[in-house]
Amino acid sequence: xxxxxxxxxxxxxxxxxxxxxxxxxxxxxxxxxxxxxxxxxxxxxxxxxxxxxxxxxxxxxxxxxxxxxxxxxxxxxxxxxxxxxxxxxxxxxxxxxxxxxxxxxxxxxxxxxxxxxxxxxxxxxxxxxxxxxxxxxxxxxxxxxxxxxxxxxxxxxxxxxxxxxxxxxxxxxxxxxxxxxxxxxxxxxxxxxxxxxxxxxxxxxxxxxxxxxxxxxxxxxxxxxxxx
Amino acid sequence: xxxxxxxxxxxxxxxxxxxxxxxxxxxxxxxxxxxxxxxxxxxxxxxxxxxxxxxxxxxxxxxxxxxxxxxxxxxxxxxxxxxxxxxxxxxxxxxxxxxxxxxxxxxxxxxxxxxxxxxxxxxxxxxxxxxxxxxxxxxxxxxxxxxxxxxxxxxxxxxxxxxxxxxxxxxxxxxxxxxxxxxxxxxxxxxxxxxxxxxxxxxxxxxxxxxxxxxxxxxxxxxxxxxxxxxxxxxxxxxxxxxxxxxxxxxxxxxxxxxxxxxxxxxxxxxxxxxxxxxxxxxxxxxxxxxxxxxxxxxxxxxxxxxxxxxxxxxxxxxxxxxxxxxxxxxxxxxxxxxxxxxxxxxxxxxxxxxxxxxxxxxxx
Numbered sequence: 198x199x200x201x202x203x204x205x206x207x208x209x210x211x212x213x214x215x216x217x218x219x220x221x222x223x224x225x226x227x228x229x230x231x232x233x234x235x236x237x238x239x240x241x242x243x244x245x246x247x248x249x250x251x252x253x254x255x256x257x258x259x260x261x262x263x264x265x266x267x268x269x270x271x272x273x274x275x276x277x278x279x280x281x282x283x284x285x286x287x288x289x290x291x292x293x294x295x296x297x298x299x300x301x302x303x304x305x306x307x308x309x310x311x312x313x314x315x316x317x318x319x320x321x322x323x324x325x326x327x328x329x330x331x332x333x334x335x336x337x338x339x340x341x342x343x344x345x346x347x348x349x350x351x352x353x354x355x356x357x358x359x360x361x362x363x364x365x366x367x368x369x370x371x372x373x374x375x376x377x378x379x380x381x382x383x384x385x386x387x388x389x390x391x392x393x394x395x396x397x398x399x400x401x402x403x404x405x406x407x408x409x410x411x412x413x414x415x416x417x418x419x420x421x422x423x424x425x
Numbered sequence: 426x427x428x429x430x431x432x433x434x435x436x437x438x439x440x441x442x443x444x445x446x447x448x449x450x451x452x453x454x455x456x457x458x459x460x461x462x463x464x465x466x467x468x469x470x471x472x473x474x475x476x477x478x479x480x481x482x483x484x485x486x487x488x489x490x491x492x493x494x495x496x497x498x499x500x501x502x503x504x505x506x507x508x509x510x511x512x513x514x515x516x517x518x519x520x521x522x523x524x525x526x527x528x529x530x531x532x533x534x535x536x537x538x539x540x541x542x543x544x545x546x547x548x549x550x551x552x553x554x555x556x557x558x559x560x561x562x563x564x565x566x567x568x569x570x571x572x573x574x575x576x577x578x579x580x581x582x583x584x585x586x587x588x589x590x591x592x593x594x595x596x597x598x599x600x601x602x603x604x605x606x607x608x609x610x611x612x613x614x615x616x617x618x619x620x621x622x623x624x625x626x627x628x629x630x631x632x633x634x635x636x637x638x639x640x641x642x643x644x645x646x647x648x649x650x651x652x653x654x655x656x657x658x659x660x661x662x663x664x665x666x667x668x669x670x671x672x673x674x675x676x677x678x679x680x681x682x683x684x685x686x687x688x689x690x691x692x693x694x695x696x697x698x699x700x701x702x703x704x705x706x707x708x709x710x711x712x713x714x715x716x717x718x719x720x721x722x723x724x725x726x727x728x729x730x731x732x733x734x735x736x737x738x739x740x741x742x743x744x745x746x747x748x749x750x751x752x753x754x755x756x757x758x759x760x761x762x763x764x765x766x767x768x769x770x771x772x773x774x775x776x777x778x779x780x781x782x783x784x785x786x787x788x789x790x
Contacts, residue, residue, distance in 0.1 A: 320514050323477050326501040327508035328528030328576050335502075338527070342518045 206395055208375050209383035210402065216291075216379060217359040220298040224306040224355050225348070227299070232307045232347075233340070236314035247311075254304045261301060262368025269293045269369060294370040294377050298359045305354035313347020314340060346418055353414045357407055432457075432580070432612065434485035434493075436473040445469055445480075445636035451629055453488055456606055456613045458623040458644070461633035467616040470633075471582045474614065475508050476501035487580055487612075507573030509583040513565035515557035521568050522553040528576025535575065546608060547571045547601050563594035567601060574609070581613045587622060595622075602626060620655075624648075624664045624704055625786040649744050649755035651734035656757060657742055661707040664786065665754045668700045678723070685746065685753020689723040690783045702786050707742060707757035709781040714768055716777050724780040728756065730772050733765070741765055745778055756780075 235247050253261055266288055269275030275287035275296075287293035317340060325335035341348075363381040370377035372386065380399055387396035431453020437446050445466045451457045459467045472478035474485060476492065476499060484494040492499045507528075515524050525544070529535050544550055547567045557565055566586055573581060586602075587595045599622075606613070606626065617623050623630065623644070630647045632639040632654070640653050648655050648663045655661060667681035667688065672695055679695050681688045681703060688703060695701075716725060728745040736742050741762050747753035756778060770776070 320510070320512075321516065323501075324508070324510065324514045324516070325527075326477065327475055327506055328572065329502050329505075329531055330527070331502050339516065343516075345518075 205374060206383075206398065209378050209380045209399070212291075212375070212378065213360060213380040216294060216298055217356050219295055220302055220359045221306070221352050221356045223295070223299050224302060225352060228303060228307040228351065229310060229348075232310035233314055233336070235307070235311045250307050251304045253301050258301065258362070258364025259368055262297065262365040265293075265297045265300070265365065265369045269296065288369050289371045289373060289377060291376060294366060294379075297365045297369050298362060301362060301365050302355045302358045305358045306351040309347045309350040309354065310344060311347075313344035313350075316347075317343045349414050349418050353411060356410065360403065360407065432487050432614075434474065435483055436470065436480035436485075437482040438469065438473065438478070438480040440466055440469055440636060443636050447473075447633070447636070447638055449631070449638075450641065451614070451631065452612070454610060454612050455628035456615050456626050457629040457631060458627035459614065459616045459631050459633055460618065460620070460623055463618055465633045466636040467618075467633055468584055471508070471584050471614065471616055474580070475506050475582055476504050477508075490579075505577065505579040507576055507578035507581040509566075509570050509573050509581070509586045511585045512589050513557070513562070513569040515565055515568055515572075517557055519556075520553070521549065521555055521557065521560070524557065524568055525549070525553075525572050525575055528572060532575065532577040535577065540575065543571050543574050546604055561594070562590050563597045566590065566594075566598060570601070570605070574605075574611075578611065581611055583613060583615045585616055585618070588617075588619070599625065620660070624662060625702070645755055649757055651732060651742050651744060656707075656744070657734065657736055661742065661757050661759065662704050663707075663755060663757055665703045665705065665756075666700060667703055669695050669697050671697055683747065683754045685728075685748030685750070686726045688726070688780065688783060690785060691723070692785060704784045704786045705756060705780055706782070707759040709783075710745075710756060710758035711779045711781070712743065712745075712758055712760060712768070712770065712776045713779060714776060720779065722779045722781060724783070725777050726780070728753070728776055728778045730770060730774050730776060731755075732772060733770075735762065739763070743770075745776070747778075749775070 231250070235243055235250075267273050269287035271286045275293065276285060279285060279287045284290070287296065321339050321343065322335055325339050330338065361381060362379070363385070366377070366379055366382055370379070370382075372378050372382055380403060384396050384399050387393070387399070432449065432451045434449040435447065437444070439445070447466070447470055449470070459470060461467055469478060473480045473483060479498055485492045491497065492504055516527065519527065525540070544553070547570060549567060549571055552560055552564060552568070557568070560568065566589075570586065587598055590598065603626070615623070615626060627644050629642070630644045631641045632647065640647050640650070645663055645665065647653055648661070650656055665683050667683035670680045670682045670687060672679045674694060677691055677694070679690050679692050681690060681701065683703070690703065716727070718725075726747060727749065728747050729749065729751075730743055731746050731751070732744045734742050736759065739761055740759055743758045743760055745756045745758060747756060758778060
């Protein structure tokens with residue numbers, strides 16, 4: 198074993214990156230309309246939805262993972278869905294892992310975007326309407342640019358949170374190398390096996406990478422804020 | 426009511442603890458001011474007109490275009506309005522230029538010339554590439570006025586656009602509003618609780634109190650109607666539009682032709698034919714029976730008393746008509762009851778009015 202970084206040490210890194218990037222993208226697409234609705238709706242029951250979205254923050258990851266396992270397993274709706282393309286279950290697959298991550302990281306993305314939308318207030322949208330901007334145009338030209346810090350915070354938190362996810366992954370993804378074995382599980386495995394060197398490499402990489410992401414996002418935001 | 430009214434509407438809605446019930450019938454051009462105490466519903470009327478607030482019951486028609494009736498409500502973003510809010514409310518993430526052009530996306534007629542004209546009118550050339558936060562309050566408000574104008578509105582709504590500014594900033598924006606009024610043929614509905622502003626700018630006035638209209642008429646008619654609160658207030662005045670007959674450069678005095686007579690005003694040099702608005706306070710006007718009196722007062726003008734009303738125990742407010750036919754300008758005079766009785770004045774009596782001071786409030790170009 199001459200090479201410092203072997204094939205099987207790289208695979209969890211790529212898998213984790215793919216998972217975190219996809220999760221963040223899906224959450225930005227799904228979470229933005231949800232955050233918008235939570236920020237602007239006057240429906241009484243919106244707080245019920247808000248509480249549901251926040252739940253993953255407070256329940257233990259293993260509990261969430263356990264119910265997801267049932268949901269995605271052969272007897273749950275996930276299994277029924279999987280049967281459409283000839284699989285028996287969504288558990289222990291990458292799409293299953295992705296679904297779990299999206300739910301698990303949802304509050305970290307939705308909450309900052311919702312707060313940013315709420316902070317804009319009513320006036321800019323009234324101004325936009327009096328300038329003949331349709332609600333759709335006002336959303337893209339006023340709401341999104343003004344809520345930019347919320348989007349950045351949400352994206353960073355969602356990304357970082359998915360990187361470090363452990364309990365949910367272990368419950369629904371298991372430990373299949375190349376398919377569901379993500380960084381945090383791999384590190385745990387190396388420590389279990391006594392391979393501290395590999396555990397060190399992965400852990401250090403994770404710390405450096407996380408730091409770079411946060412630093413980049415912050416400087417990016419500062420650059421824009423200076424302009425305004 | 427104005428026979429040529431082009432803007433009509435009726436809004437019924439509930440506002441906190443009182444009901445708003447307003448039937449509007451105002452001219453389709455010039456500046457109409459909505460005046461009343463804070464909380465009387467002025468802003469809500471603008472919000473109903475713009476479609477930002479949907480009145481429970483209402484209709485609104487402007488130049489034969491229906492914006493709201495029993496079965497129809499046109500959303501705000503489909504109404505050709507410009508709305509200038511009390512605070513400039515510029516988009517902080519856009520430059521002044523982008524702010525100005527925000528509403529211009531469906532202004533097909535907009536070309537560089539129109540853009541330059543409005544930028545020039547409001548004196549905004551210097552700020553085009555700056556962000557709003559680097560502008561002062563008055564500059565920001567000018568941008569917001571330009572932004573509203575560039576969306577090519579058929580009706581401009583202004584909600585106390587000067588109230589968030591201090592006195593100097595107000596004086597800075599006022600000339601722009603006057604130029605706006607003179608340059609653009611665009612009806613403006615102007616909300617204010619500052620009578621000075623209204624007497625300077627408005628052509629038509631709607632008095633509002635507790636969600637109801639008290640009076641709605643040409644500004645000078647409301648000013649000179651003793652049954653309305655303006656004429657009997659402490660600083661009652663009339664606004665009269667006149668044009669310069671000649672200018673005496675030697676003494677620096679302009680002679681204005683107004684309906685029913687001439688009024689002399691000391692002023693900086695002005696051109697013959699220029700139109701201006703004169704404001705005359707009731708407390709600056711006194712009455713006499715003879716024309717021959719020697720006095721330092723510049724203006725001694727024949728007039729006829731057309732009505733009078735007791736103001737309080739000692740004073741009365743007198744409405745006069747300049748000249749001898751009844752189409753002359755209306756002037757208010759505040760006199761003591763004792764002098765009224767001593768001179769034996771009665772309604773219908775021809776008198777001479779002495780005007781101590783006249784202020785020029787608006788350049789009508």
